[in-house]
Amino acid sequence: MWTCRDAVTSPALNLPAWWDPLAARALDARRADFTRWSTPAVGGRPSAVLVLLGESDGEPDVLILQRAARMRSHAGQPAFPGGGAEPGDADAVATALREANEEVGLQPPSVTVVATLPRLWIPVSGFVVTPVLAWWHAPHPVAVMQPEEVARVERIPIAELLDPANRGRVKHPSGFVGPAFAVRSMVVWGFTAGILDTLFELAGWTRPWRPGRLIPLAE
Template identity: 70%
Template sequence: MPAWWRPLLNRLALAEASDFTRLPTPERARRESAVLILLGEDGAGGGPDVLVLQRADTLRNHAGQPAFPGGACDPGDTDAAATALREATEEVGLDPTSARVVTQLPTLWIPVSDFHVTPVLAWWHSPHPVRPMDPAEVARVERLPIAELVDPANRLRVRHPSGWIGPAFRVRGMLVWGFTAGVLSTLLEMGGWSVPWPIDRVEGLPGSGSAPVR
């Protein structure tokens, strides 16, 4: 594994849910789920990147919103890693043998859906082309370079109509916010990649709050 993994893994060994959210994780939730945080390299010296998909605009929930591949656990899934890899295979055509599960992050609670979400961190050791497997669910798939995510010009905070304010990234024609942006922001800090950025740059969510910014 590349040397850039080491600082991140050293810090994650001590990580707790409180590092990612101020909300305490209840013992039980309506559903268990998992997402895949797939880190790879572009092979051209560009450094690490992370795989993110964009939900279709026609979905009932999270329409147009960028997210990690993932979803609810199925009865046949042996663990959170199995769920994350299965979902990534179904959503973007990931070959599960091309990725190595490295560790699991603390389970987090999404109160709006009452889901427990376990982020699964994996090393994409053999990258291959991926694409939306069902355009009705996934509109596009992007490998977002860490260098672009930490660029201060691409970072901001967004304000939800409810009053909630959280980190966001405007990159590759997408506005990444919510759960995905919160986890990414923490991982960038833990990996030693983050650089100072203007946290006073706060914008309201465009439109309904789920549409991407072009």
């Protein structure tokens, strides 16, 4: 049985050069950088997601999974690995790593934790989510481990997400309007797209794109 101690958290992170300046700016990130919603002091279900950046052929990528179509909530939606905290989890890092291990078989010793981002409130679901930003220093094959919850898993190149041709916004029937990325036959939107959009801004990676372009959501 692994624990959160299996993930590398040493100050000597030995990150690739492309992590600059994201790693430093992520440490100083504020809730307001990601959302306009204030996080309640009490209440909300604690949860965490793993924002895992790796490298393939010298180019950075991010691990994204697609939720199963029959799930009660977020059905078919691309997301970071993650979920609700359990009593045995020591902290948000432990939650994110446990969930990633259960969902796609990620091995925690392959991960270097870079920063724990601010706790974010998601009113529609009642979750208080802590994104854990990490470097996949020893990538290995991953796959769907819980088909009742996960339909597919992809390592999406950051360059594809930054391509202006793949960027736009979605408008949900609820009235929500936010950033979106159309990649690999998926539309990444909602909480996940919002985190990516902010991290790209913090890193200085964003390329000019057309915010007025609307990307349709599947039924």
